[in-house]
Amino acid sequence: DMRSSLCQWFLCAIIALATCEPFVIDYPSSSYDDLLSRLGRTRFPDELEDMKGNWSMGIPLDTMKDIVSYWKNDYDWNKQKDYLNSFEHGKIMIDGLNIHYMRVVAKTPNRSSSHNNFPQALLALHGWPGSFYEFHKIS
Secondary structure (H helix, E strand, O other): OHHHHHHHHHHHHHHHHOOEEEOOOOOOHHHHHHHHHHHHOOOOOOOOHHHOOOOOOOOOHHHHHHHHHHHHHHOOHHHHHHHHOOOEEEEEEEOOEEEEEEEOOOOOOOOOOOOOOOOOOOOOOOOOOOOHHHHOOOO
């Protein structure tokens, strides 16, 4: 249909006008070490007695302590980085903006299409705040 053709034309035009370059999510171990150090030095305020477990003025203190502990002691940062890097990432310069993209090829043919059995292009964009991670399961 016309919408599909327009999307395919748009993607081809972007790729033709710009230079794509591979992108890998990486960070120096010093950044990771610094984050763990800062999490370990978190100073928590005293909690008002009548606010214990009350979400009306923000995250309750015990919940925030649990979150900080999880990020410091249990969350596997490298496992998540490896998972995200299992996708094909790239960067492309469009109108002076450095745009990150993730290219995922559909695993199965498009059975609903009457004119072919090939997957159709899908351009998924997120807003701010948001992340490409919102779409990581749609392939």
